[in-house]
Amino acid sequence: xxxxxxxxxxxxxxxxxxxxxxxxxxxxxxxxxxxxxxxxxxxxxxxxxxxxxxxxxxxxxxxxxxxxxxxxxxxxxxxxxxxxxxxxxxxxxxxxxxxxxxxxxxxxxxxxxxxxxxxxxxxxxxxxxxxxxxxxxxxxxxxxxxxxxxxxxxxxxxxxx
Amino acid sequence: xxxxxxxxxxxxxxxxxxxxxxxxxxxxxxxxxxxxxxxxxxxxxxxxxxxxxxxxxxxxxxxxxxxxxxxxxxxxxxxxxxxxxxxxxxxxxxxxxxxxxxxxxxxxxxxxxxxxxxxxxxxxxxxxxxxxxxxxxxxxxxxxxxxxxxxxxxxxxxxxxxxxxxxxxxxxxxxxxxxxxxxxxxxxxxxxxxxxxxxxxxxxxxxxxxxxxxxxxxxxxxxxxxxxxxxxxxxxxxxxxxxxxxxxxxxxxxxxxxxxxxxxxxxxxxxxxxxxxxxxxxxxxxxxxxxxxxxxxxxxxxxxxxxxxxxxxxxxxxxxxxxxxxxxxxxxxxxxxxxxxxxxxxxxxxxxxxxxxxxxxxxxxxxxxxxxxxxxxxxxxxxxxxxxxxxxxxxxxxxxxxxxxxxxxxxxxxxxxxxxx
Numbered sequence: 147x148x149x150x151x152x153x154x155x156x157x158x159x160x161x162x163x164x165x166x167x168x169x170x171x172x173x174x175x176x177x178x179x180x181x182x183x184x185x186x187x188x189x190x191x192x193x194x195x196x197x198x199x200x201x202x203x204x205x206x207x208x209x210x211x212x213x214x215x216x217x218x219x220x221x222x223x224x225x226x227x228x229x230x231x232x233x234x235x236x237x238x239x240x241x242x243x244x245x246x247x248x249x250x251x252x253x254x255x256x257x258x259x260x261x262x263x264x265x266x267x268x269x270x271x272x273x274x275x276x277x278x279x280x281x282x283x284x285x286x287x288x289x290x291x292x293x294x295x296x297x298x299x300x301x302x303x304x305x306x307x
Numbered sequence: 308x309x310x311x312x313x314x315x316x317x318x319x320x321x322x323x324x325x326x327x328x329x330x331x332x333x334x335x336x337x338x339x340x341x342x343x344x345x346x347x348x349x350x351x352x353x354x355x356x357x358x359x360x361x362x363x364x365x366x367x368x369x370x371x372x373x374x375x376x377x378x379x380x381x382x383x384x385x386x387x388x389x390x391x392x393x394x395x396x397x398x399x400x401x402x403x404x405x406x407x408x409x410x411x412x413x414x415x416x417x418x419x420x421x422x423x424x425x426x427x428x429x430x431x432x433x434x435x436x437x438x439x440x441x442x443x444x445x446x447x448x449x450x451x452x453x454x455x456x457x458x459x460x461x462x463x464x465x466x467x468x469x470x471x472x473x474x475x476x477x478x479x480x481x482x483x484x485x486x487x488x489x490x491x492x493x494x495x496x497x498x499x500x501x502x503x504x505x506x507x508x509x510x511x512x513x514x515x516x517x518x519x520x521x522x523x524x525x526x527x528x529x530x531x532x533x534x535x536x537x538x539x540x541x542x543x544x545x546x547x548x549x550x551x552x553x554x555x556x557x558x559x560x561x562x563x564x565x566x567x568x569x570x571x572x573x574x575x576x577x578x579x580x581x582x583x584x585x586x587x588x589x590x591x592x593x594x595x596x597x598x599x600x601x602x603x604x605x606x607x608x609x610x611x612x613x614x615x616x617x618x619x620x621x622x623x624x625x626x627x628x629x630x631x632x633x634x635x636x637x638x639x640x641x642x643x644x645x646x647x648x649x650x651x652x653x654x655x656x657x658x659x660x661x662x663x664x665x666x667x668x669x670x671x672x673x674x675x676x677x678x679x680x681x682x683x684x685x686x687x688x689x690x691x692x693x694x695x696x697x698x699x700x701x702x703x704x705x706x707x708x709x710x711x712x713x714x715x716x717x718x719x720x721x722x723x724x725x726x727x728x
Contacts, residue, residue, distance in 0.1 A: 171587070193581070193588035200580055261566040268573045278538060281545035284569060288552050291576040298583040305590045 159207065159290070164297045166203035171301075174199065198222070204294050213279065214287045217271020 174195060205218035262280065266272035269284050526532070546565060550556045553572045559565050 189585070189588050193585040196584035196587050197581055200584055261563060261570060264570050265566065265573070268570060268577070278541050278545065281542060281549060284573070285545065285549050285552055288549070288569075288573060288576065291573070291580065292552075295576055295579045295583065298580065298587065302583055302586045302590065305587065 160293050160297055162207040163203055163290075163294055164301070166206055167200060167294075167297060168301070170199040170203055171196065200294055200298060204290050208286075208290060212283065212286055213275065214270045214272070214283045215290075221270065 174192075201218055202222050205215040205222070208215040210216050210219065262277060265284060266275065266280060269275075269280065269287050272280050272283065275283060526536075546562065549569055550565060553565075553569055556565055556568045556572075559568055
């Protein structure tokens with residue numbers, strides 16, 4: 147069933163990805179255009195934001211029918227909620243961020259995991275999956291990611307001309 | 308035969324047990340759409356003899372002419388003959404009294420007493436809820452009995468469970484793809500999707516799957532190890548699919564190496580996304596857009612992307628609005644192809660190839676294909692109804708005659724198929 151979806155609407159999917167991604171990029175540019183400084187920090191921030199935009203556009207285009215896209219959407223939503231809360235009380239921001247980073251560091255280098263677990267960490271929402279569905283989601287995720295990379299490549303090529 | 312007879316007795320007990328239908332049953336009943344369809348036919352022809360055949364046909368042709376707004380209706384109607392065809396195939400192949408055949412025949416016989424006033428076949432095409440309910444209740448009931456019967460046999464139960472899961476996944480996918488589709492189409496989607504998974508089971512004809520799962524000589528036969536075997540098969544299937552997706556994964560043998568490769572590929576893709584986002588961020592401030600620029604850019608993007616598409620589809624300037632309907636239209640075509648029994652002899656790869664070849668051309672030839680297939684299929688449905696009508700009379704005389712009649716319908720349907728092919 148995944149095969150059918152992938153082979154059939156590669157183009158349609160590509161276009162959907164591109165449309166969303168471009169609209170998000172434009173939105174970002176509108177908000178960011180006044181302070182178009184090119185310091186390294188700024189570029190990094192912006193790239194982070196673009197990365198998130200890429201993932202979110204992918205997940206939105208796929209919709210909630212896939213586990214990985216659901217996981218991404220959920221993460222984005224919770225992140226947005228988190229950020230809005232942070233904006234309200236900006237004092238707690240830095241401390242909490244440090245905590246989050248620490249947690250991530252703890253999880254990632256714990257090293258010699260089995261391959262399935264490594265894959266689970268890579269595929270969003272994969273932690274709660276059994277092997278079967280994990281592989282299925284991985285297949286879909288890979289195809290989507292490849293499409294997204296192609297889209298971004300085209301956009302980047304277009305811009306850098 | 309031995310199993311079928313008590314089932315018939317069960318079924319003849321009437322709708323007393325239909326009160327304790329659970330939601331689980333509904334899911335199973337849904338898989339049994341096709342026998343229900345036939346029941347519907349039966350009931351209809353039972354009551355109204357040949358009277359409604361012509362209106363049904365006319366209505367469907369009107370639907371065919373009616374364009375897109377009635378497309379769904381046309382589909383439900385034109386899909387109707389499929390169960391007959393699909394039933395016909397295993398019958399043709401087995402040419403004897405298989406278990407499935409018996410079940411089918413029994414569900415038909417059971418449908419006769421409770422259907423007091425079933426609507427004509429043309430009303431059935433419009434998915435009128437009460438009619439569906441009547442027939443589905445019967446179907447559930449009979450299926451429940453069947454299930455109870457099967458409980459004695461652990462093998463079948465294990466197989467049943469796995470098949471349920473699979474079909475659930477498929478159904479989910481189908482629903483999300485086209486929400487407006489009826490469950491008939493859904494069911495057919497299931498079948499077509501399943502054929503791609505090498506199980507080549509028509510949703511009704513579980514025969515190959517049953518054999519597939521069954522333990523070979525010397526293998527464990529308890530339900531746990533059977534389930535485990537099914538799981539392993541699924542995993543290996545998906546691995547195969549992933550192997551196709553990940554470049555350079557074809558040479559590697561062994562699951563561990565493949566998983567490694569997959570992980571690396573995913574990581575590299577994620578890194579690429581990161582890199583590209585950095586690139587875009589660096590490029591960003593130099594450009595300033597306005598909204599008019601956006602549209603021009605988007606158009607350019609499309610033009611760029613279609614040639615850049617590496618899958619090699621010869622795409623003619625299709626817009627996204629074009630592609631979606633094309634996809635929608637493609638699905639029925641695929642179903643029809645799958646139902647014509649072309650996939651019976653084919654293995655998985657050939658099937659895939661077929662689909663690809665179908666998916667490549669633009670939408671216009673597909674529509675033609677659709678309509679031609681439907682027009683070809685439609686007469687066969689009337690044929691079906693006619694034949695069943697004849698047999699229905701026999702049912703009233705004596706139920707035991709229904710068993711010999713079964714292969715006969717199969718052969719007639721087969722001849723129809725030959726005409727189509």
